[in-house]
Amino acid sequence: MLHGEVTRTRALLLLALALTVAALPASGSAAYAAWDWPVDGGEVAAGYLPPTSPYGPGHRGLDVAAPTGSVVRAVAAGTVTFAGRVAGVGAVTVDHGGRRSTYQPVVAVVRSGAEVSRGEPLGRLSPVGSHCGPRACLHLGRIEADGYADPLALLSPQAQVRLFPPHGPAPVPPEPERVVPSGDLLMPVDAPVTSRFGMRVHPVTGVHKLHDGTDFGASCGTPVRAADAGTVSSVGSVPGYGNRVRIEHGGATATTYNHLASFAVGAGEPVAQGQTVGAVGSTGLSTGCHLHLSVLLGGQPVDPEPLLTAP
Ligand SMILES: [Zn+2]
Ligand SMILES: [Zn+2]
Structure with missing residues (x-):
């Protein structure tokens, strides 16, 4: 009897292990590859600074500089849970199954409830509400079950990860592209x-x-x-x-x-x-x-x- 119990327990453990392995990403690559960059050719203008308290100061996301009007794309497949304005600033939130990504300032072309695939356009980068004024930049947020986290940890370390030189020459603002807003x-x-x-x-x-x-x-x-x-x-x-x-x-x-x-x-x-x-x-x-x-x-x-x- 005891032997049977042990065998069943081992079988259950093996099954649990097999399920765990099956749940891991097939690529086996590091977790940083989990998200795609939301804008093309952007450079990181400001990194994530964890707040010292839940309501304390900090920078709860990543600012990626890109021209006004740039197409903003979903970092991964998911469901749009918000597309609209927060205090006058256009924002989109995508739920990836527990983890969420947030995008602002964005003129959304998706609506709440829409299923989006990785890389699908969510909208265009708006100049209104930029964290990098007078430049336009996308503020990308990452929200896990336990709160805000650093989006950069999920993004591939490509040429886009160039910290914007704080004391370098002032950037030349790009020609603003026309943004098609909702109802236009x-x-x-x-x-x-x-x-x-x-x-x-x-x-x-x-x-x-x-x-x-x-x-x-x-x-x-x-x-x-x-x-x-x-x-x-x-x-x-x-x-x-x-x-x-x-x-x-x-x-x-x-x-x-x-x-x-x-x-x-x-x-x-x-x-x-x-x-x-x-x-x-x-x-x-x-x-x-x-x-x-x-x-x-x-x-x-x-x-x-x-x-x-x-x-
Ligand atoms: Zn048709
Ligand atoms: Zn920001």
Whole structure:
């Protein structure tokens, strides 16, 4: 009997050990690789300084200098638990399953509840509320179950880790890029949303994948308006998307209008906000007349809905 007890205990211990090993990261690399840098080409302007008491002074995060308008990306996959303003400063919080990352000042393009993948755009760096004024910088926070911790410990030690010289020459502020705030894009048609941005089973192919835009249930022939001023970069037929118009709005933001029946603009033309760019159709992989609007930020599709406002 005793032998049996010992054997069972050992078996349970081995099982627990096996589960522990299975839970470790497969890469075996150090924990610093757990997060990706949230902005490109940034340099650390101020490091983390742990507060001496829960409400004491300190710097509860990492300031990464980057040009205004830079695309701010999720450091890891997770769920957006906050996207909005705190005391007038735009902020985003992503929950990674117990651990959270916070980003500010950011003009969010995601909304609370959205699932984001590693590297997915969360918004753009805003100059309002910078910890590095007059420069723009992203304040990245890391919150563990027991409180604030140093984000740098989770980031890979790449060239971006250059401490900003405190007594060096004053930095030249970069040309501010235009920031697309929430509600800055015009609704391209007056029609209800029939399918939202996010994972779904494709109505034609049956494949579960990202629906990379917003569908509007407008009838064929409805004029499609440019969501913002810009320059038409391409007009033509694209597999799946059918007849498509793509407009560049500056600051790495682009919009595309898909499944069109006809075009009203040509490549290279400047367009004004609200200008008709084509007519709703059902070209490409489509089950009926509708407009598929995509918004691209830094080349990646983001949810158009939080950015749209009714005309
Ligand atoms: Zn800061
Ligand atoms: Zn669609």
